[in-house]
Amino acid sequence: MRRFDGKIAVIAGAGRGQGRSHAVRPASKGADVVALDIGHDIDSVAYDLATRADLDETARPVREQGRRVVTAEVDVRDADTLTSGVTDAAGQLGGVDIVLANAGIGIVKPGTDPARAFRDQLDVNLVGVWNTVHATAPLMIEQGRGGAAVPTSSAFGLAGRGGDPHGPQPGRRGAVRRGDEPAPDPQPTEGVAHLLDVALVEVSSGDVVRHRLSRAGDRQLNCCLHTMAISQVQRDCPGRDYYLRKRAAGKGRKEALRCLKRRLSVVVYRRLLCDATQQEGASPGGHQGATTESSAAGSTPTTGSSDKSLPGLANPDPTTPNQDRLD
Template identity: 40%
Template sequence: MGTMTGKVALVTGAARGMGRAHAVKLASEGADVVALDVCAEFDTTDYPGATTDDLAETVRLVQEQGGRILASQTDVRDPDAVTAAVADGVERFGRLDVVVANAGIIRVSDTDERAKTFRDVVEVNLIGAWNTVDAAIPAMIAGGRGGSIVLVSSTQGIRAAGTERAGVQGYAASKRALVALMQVWADQLAGHSIRVNTIHPSGVATDMILNETTMKLSAAGDPWLSSQLNALPIALLQPEQIATAVAWLVSDDAAFITGTSWPLDAGFTLRS
């Protein structure tokens, strides 16, 4: 029996990358999964967006683990859509125990659309996380069984490197703000035995980094990218490594942990 047997987990940004890894890992531990992803392009990012085919592959991989999954094309920026998706998940599976607010975007390259880029990043990374957790809290409280919420922040939410790029500024600001939200919710929900924590990965091998634009900047010795080096000789973490850590953090083995920020960063923050 897995650590998540009988529990239900909501994962956003679940079509690929870390979101997919979280969904699959939690399913492997016995969870039923409610998977959300916008499956759309953002004209202010510099890499392709996830697709409905990507989300379908997440469904397949979860089912391959023997898990049940309810997946929907849902934009976390739309609070009504997120609330409806959470309600559908609770109706299908009868409960909600875990939230992994993972959906996020960035733009690493320069752009003339500075204000729009900053706003888009903040709306997905911060407002989207707020929409997700705000929609989930009533169901988790009503369940009366406690639970766990993980906000996926970043090392940029601990130590942000200087840059003039609006997309990176929005990313750092939104990821840092998640820490404040985590602390507010952790205190608010402790009496209900609902735990709230942030995780702070350094670079992870997903499409957010492994794309043509970012690779070209890296090859050219881009100063901001060059500042993102880990202390350990690990260039990029793997999504599955992050998912394994999160699966432990949301399990009953970590029932005493709340209000904390976890660097999952191969020593990146040692360099601060």
């Protein structure tokens, strides 16, 4: 039995990109899908929004996996139309179990009246999230089998940045993060849905096929990983064995090297994560904390000699060998 067998997932903003992946993924786990998107452009937005053709393209891979799908052109700013569309779709599929409030807009069209752009951003990215959750929560409560609501925020909700074309994104994304915190006194007897939040970094909306990392930090890290991979290929070590297995599997030299670099990036990440975890338990100087154990061998027997704190600064005038001898 798959994880979402028998579940119905409602995804707002499912026409393409991130929203489409949110629709296809639950379907691969057994869920039926309600895919919603606006179907027309908003004047203040600098790019074309999803169309009926985009919704049909989202529905195709869902059906190919043997799952049912209902699509609807719905503007999340219109609470009444949204509620009507969700209720109708839920009636066709048999309820609502998962809600992904993913609809959102980003870059403001140059020359747009700031007040209008601000209002459009808030209406879609904040009020639209509220409308989506509140259009579906009563259905989940009524059916009595619980559910999960997941509003989509972004990294801008954690820390904004100035001088970019995203307009009021940091403020409204931060509002999504703070507004979706669960109530301190939940009502489990009503089957109230879990209320979560995801804050995503920048992703492609599907219009760009290929991306190039251009941040200096990414270039430096990629250079380090490349050097590590070349060094391992030239030595008799597990990295070389992995590289040779990829070559034997039919991959070219560059492709096998890329596989090795991806493998090394995981190793580096795990090492950094381990170091960060150890650092949390260390003193401000980076040394391990005190222990209540002691022995004749030392006051902190649980640490190696390289881990023990020094009593002070090193002596700039070391003693001579003769001074160290016993008479």
